[in-house]
Amino acid sequence: MRTALEQGAQAHGFEADLWTLERIDPIVERVAEVSLSRASVWRLLTGRPGWSLQRPERRAMEQDETETARWIPHEWPRIKKGQ
Template sequence: MRYPEGGGLTAERRAFREGIRLQAGEGFAAGEKTAVIAKELRVSVRSVERWRRAWREGGMEGLRSSGPANAPTVTDAQFAVLEEELGKGPSAHGFEDERWTLVRVQTLIRRCLRVSLSVATVWRLLKRHGWSWQAPARRALERDEHAVELWKKEVWPRVKASRRHVEPGSSSRTKPASR
């Protein structure tokens, strides 16, 4: 079961599921059949088979929870080091201008922390610690405000408009209105 706040199970739910696996382990030790254990615990036979393999390989410890699946790959101590490096600015790390892009932060993490993260993971890491993307402080010198306003008024409405004409009173976009 996934949660909208970023996934995984709560600690309480993880403990509950671990309890079910440990009950299955007691059944394995007693020599009960897989189908009987599945029916008693109201779980799938396939799950019980997977748990039995883990029990054979690691005993009851093999059935214990290994913690959240999405544990952060960068610890708080490592992030403190990263924050210090980010505070020095991009030029201190060899970048030509003063913008921190996600790719640059990714490169910095790889250099300083020796951890390889995807760009999406870098974004989630920064967001989790209260950082946001950098918006330009000023508009481009080449920007023509008159041309932009003209485009918004004349071109954009045509681009935005639907390409298919729908008859008034039609309940479907594929059928014309009946007469």
């Protein structure tokens, strides 16, 4: 199963090369021929050395830092007043 996961999500037909518990579940079923709960898949993965939880950044890649620095003190108070 490790080999299947190391091939990446795209190798298994997913658009983005990002593993989620929902994506891993059918791979486990196909390769290991067992059905596991999400909790069991989680325990299986977190018990593997070298594997860790990754979280995506919550900021747009196109974000303009200069524009954000200008917008927060000027536009946000004006918008908040209108509430």
